[in-house]
Amino acid sequence: MNQFDELFSLNDTDEIGRQLLGVELVHKTPEGLAGGYIVEDETYFGVEDPSSFAYQGVNNQKSKHLYDESGSIFIYRMYGSFMIDIAVQPKGTPHGILIRAIQPSRGLGILEDNRPINGKNQTNGPGKLSQAIGIHDLSLNGQSFSGNQLFLDFTNALKPNEILTLPRMGSKNDHSENKIGNRFAVAGNPYVSSIKNKETDNEMFGWKDTSIATN
DNA sequence: GTCATGATGGTCT
DNA sequence: GACCATCATGACG
Numbered sequence: 335m336n337q338f339d340e341l342f343s344l345n346d347t348d349e350i351g352r353q354l355l356g357v358e359l360v361h362k363t364p365e366g367l368a369g370g371y372i373v374e375d376e377t378y379f380g381v382e383d384p385s386s387f388a389y390q391g392v393n394n395q396k397s398k399h400l401y402d403e404s405g406s407i408f409i410y411r412m413y414g415s416f417m418i419d420i421a422v423q424p425k426g427t428p429h430g431i432l433i434r435a436i437q438p439s440r441g442l443g444i445l446e447d448n449r450p451i452n453g454k455n456q457t458n459g460p461g462k463l464s465q466a467i468g469i470h471d472l473s474l475n476g477q478s479f480s481g482n483q484l485f486l487d488f489t490n491a492l493k494p495n496e497i498l499t500l501p502r503m504g505s506k507n508d509h510s511e512n513k514i515g516n517r518f519a520v521a522g523n524p525y526v527s528s529i530k531n532k533e534t535d536n537e538m539f540g541w542k543d544t545s546i547a548t549n
Numbered sequence: 550g551t552c553a554t555g556a557t558g559g560t561c562t
Numbered sequence: 563g564a565c566c567a568t569c570a571t572g573a574c575g
Contacts, residue, residue: 376567385567396560413568414558432567461568504567531550 337488338480342404342422347429350422351377351518356492356541359418359436361467361484368444368467370436370457371492373540374519374526376502380428383514385502388428399475400428407477407484409469415461416469420479434503434517436463437525437539439490444468458527493542495535496521503527 335343344350360369378386380400387397387410399408400421408419408430423429435458438445449456449466457463464470469484479486500517519526522535538544 378567387567394561410567411559412566413556415568417567419567430567434567455570459568502567 338405338486345423347377347379347422347431348516348518351375351431351516352497354420354431354433354486355494355497355518355520358439358487358490359433359467359484360440360487361469362482363441363444363468365444365447366441368441368448369487370438370440370445370463370467370525372433372435373437373523374433374435374517376432376434376517377515378430378432379514380423380430385515386428386430388430393428397428400430401426402476403478405479407474407479409464409472409475411472413461416464416471417460418464418469418484432460433463434460435519435525435527436467437523438466454524458525492544494520494523495538495540495542498526 341350341353354372354375357372358369359372360367380386380388381391383389388400393401396410399406402421403425404422406421408421410417418433420431422431438457445456445466448468457466474484477483498519498521500519502515502517520540522533522540524534524539
């Protein structure tokens with residue numbers, strides 16, 4: 335079994351969220367490959383999660399791709415921005431993982447053309463990173479992250495020194511008692527959204543080994 | 550640098 | 563016209 339199948343066959347959605355940190359998210363654009371290392375993500379627990387689009391079994395135009403097989407692409411639009419999610423768990427179980435931030439590693443010139451902003455603000459939010467890597471429609475919905483348009487690359491994956499577990503962002507449905515779903519982040523990485531500047535690790539960016547150069 | 554606030558747009562009622 | 567798993571901006575120190 336390859337790393338992709340191994341990861342997306344895990345039963346524990348939070349564990350998949352933790353293991354995704356350090357994996358490269360890559361988009362094949364007309365100009366070339368563009369992408370970065372995942373440094374922050376957020377888990378959603380389907381029918382039992384009040385802030386999931388599939389809460390209590392909702393299955394409509396917006397949520398239907400959450401029900402796809404583990405490792406499928408689920409893109410949606412919010413406040414005019416595009417968000418990139420991974421559908422996880424077997425077909426029919428609508429768990430999802432939202433990719434919230436990446437550290438640029440591939441096609442840096444393409445990222446800058448798509449989103450001409452310097453530094454960490456280029457990719458430290460879900461709407462920002464999708465703009466930077468060139469996702470501007472819903473056309474990839476339902477395809478697999480093991481394909482070759484928008485895919486996960488494990489070959490150069492980095493290992494976080496420490497993983498932070500934080501409350502989820504946004505989601506005004508998240509009122510109350512149901513404390514399920516988590517936000518995971520690479521401790522000290524400057525591209526994590528809303529990280530305090532003095533908490534960043536400017537030497538290693540929070541990775542165990544950064545000998546793999548960015549280009 | 551931090552924080553609070555208004556703008557946002559597509560989708561659904 | 564309301565809803566929202568967001569973003570950019572402008573006032574501070």
